[in-house]
Amino acid sequence: MSPLEHKKNLPIGVFDSGLGGLTVVHAIRKALPSESVVYLGDNARVPYGTRSAQTVVRYAESCAAFLQTMGLKMLVVACNTVSSVAMPALREQMSGPVLGVIEAGAAAVTAGRPSRIGVIGTAGTIRSNAYIREINRLAPECLVHQESAPLFVPLAEEGWLEGEVPLLAAKRYLEPLAEKKIEVLLLGCTHYPLLTPSIERALIELGCDAAVVDSASAMAASVRNVLRGHDLENDKGKKGILDLYVTDMPGSFHAAASRFLNEEIKGVTCVDI
Ligand code: DGL
Numbered sequence: 001m002s003p004l005e006h007k008k009n010l011p012i013g014v015f016d017s018g019l020g021g022l023t024v025v026h027a028i029r030k031a032l033p034s035e036s037v038v039y040l041g042d043n044a045r046v047p048y049g050t051r052s053a054q055t056v057v058r059y060a061e062s063c064a065a066f067l068q069t070m071g072l073k074m075l076v077v078a079c080n081t082v083s084s085v086a087m088p089a090l091r092e093q094m095s096g097p098v099l100g101v102i103e104a105g106a107a108a109v110t111a112g113r114p115s116r117i118g119v120i121g122t123a124g125t126i127r128s129n130a131y132i133r134e135i136n137r138l139a140p141e142c143l144v145h146q147e148s149a150p151l152f153v154p155l156a157e158e159g160w161l162e163g164e165v166p167l168l169a170a171k172r173y174l175e176p177l178a179e180k181k182i183e184v185l186l187l188g189c190t191h192y193p194l195l196t197p198s199i200e201r202a203l204i205e206l207g208c209d210a211a212v213v214d215s216a217s218a219m220a221a222s223v224r225n226v227l228r229g230h231d232l233e234n235d236k237g238k239k240g241i242l243d244l245y246v247t248d249m250p251g252s253f254h255a256a257a258s259r260f261l262n263e264e265i266k267g268v269t270c271v272d273i
Contacts, residue, residue, distance in 0.1 A: 007153050010160035010236045011036035011243070014076040015069035019155050019253065020191030021078030022260045023216045024101070028076070028106045029242065029261065031142040035227075038070045042273070046246035048190065049122020053085040056124060062084040064093055066245070066273040072096060073232045076223060076266035081122045084130035101190065104222045105215035106134035109186040110142065118177035118210060119146040121188030122153065131188055137206065144178045149173040149192070156191040159256060161227070166195055170202035171224050178208035187214040194260070237246075244268045 001008075014025055017040045024038050040063050042048075044180060048056050060082040064075060074097045077083045077090065083100030091098050109117055118215055118217065126148040135144050151169045177185065193214040203210055227233040234240065242265070246253045247273045250268040257267045 004231070007073055008232055009036075009146060010071050011038045011241070012072040012076055013038050013040070013064075013070060013072040013076050015040040015042065015063040015067060016079040016190055017041070017048040017081070018043040018153075018191070019194070019256055019260065020153070020156060022152050022257055023190050023193045023214065024076065024078035024161050024219050024260050025242070027216035027220035029240075029263070031137065032227075032240075033219070034234045034236050034238060034240050036189055036234075036241045036242070038072070038245070040067055040069060040112075040245045041253060042190050042247050043157070043249060043253060046157060047122065049124045049148075049150060049153060050083045051124065053124065055127070056081055057086045060090060061093060064090050064116070064206050064271045066271065068094065074099065074223070075182065076166035076219070077101065077191040078184065078190050078219070080190060081124040084125045084128035097230060099219075099226055101215050101219055101224055102130050104218035105186055105188055106131060106138055108215055108218040109184055109213045110135055110139040113185065114142065115130060115178060115184065116143045116145070116182045116196045118174075118175060118185045118239055119144060119188045120149045120177070120185065120192065121146070123148040123150055125188055131186070145177055145182060147177055148175055149189070152195055156194040161195055162197055166198040167202055170195070170198045171206060174199070174202050174206055174208070177210075178203065178206035182208065182210045185212050186208045187212065190216070242266075245271055246272060
């Protein structure tokens with residue numbers, strides 16, 4: 001096998017603080033079925049969104065270092081919190097391409113040229129203003145209103161996706177955005193798409209008809225573009241392998257991952273990073 005062939009066969013590394021990044025893995029597996037993926041969910045240290053930027057960078061560097069030992073052709077940062085503060089550090093650390101979620105999310109939410117956009121994310125993502133900067137780079141005339149929605153992360157990790165509690169939380173978080181008459185709502189955290197039914201219901205109950213957008217499929221399209229650009233696409237046609245790693249509780253992660261990915265999961269390995 002030529003060195004280029006060998007490189008094309010290497011997996012794509014993906015990480016997040018826990019389950020959330022599986023929304024991106026799901027989209028990659030659907031759009032690029034021949035690609036192998038190694039996923040790391042750093043669930044021993046979830047949530048990232050309530051921590052300082054300095055701590056998030058340190059956690060991200062250790063996740064990337066672990067995935068690098070697997071031999072990757074590219075790294076996908078499936079975490080908005082990390083993408084909003086750690087991209088320069090990760091690009092310096094890794095030898096191959098590194099893709100974050102902010103650009104894909106901003107491109108997806110501005111696609112229909114709305115004039116009022118709502119963004120929800122973790123406290124860290126919102127504090128960084130990364131989405132305001134990127135959305136206004138693409139659509140300078142657009143008004144961006146943002147709110148942090150920290151309780152959505154533990155709710156998603158717990159699998160508490162529908163019912164009174166997530167609906168009440170969603171209504172509290174979305175009320176200020178509904179008052180601003182947003183036309184589109186960007187889910188600026190990879191955990192949040194798991195709560196889409198509750199989020200959509202809350203918007204309806206608040207009298208807001210904003211469309212809900214997440215970055216997962218836009219991310220998969222960006223991954224394909226990056227691989228093409230580097231001549232690294234695996235076009236073999238054989239189904240790629242999925243390897244899952246966590247830093248805690250592999251059993252509960254296995255059950256949740258099988259549900260979200262809608263595919264048979266071999267096993268989940270617990271690692272100390
Ligand atoms: N899913 C992550 C994000 O997109 C992080 C959530 C958290 O750990 O707080 O921001």
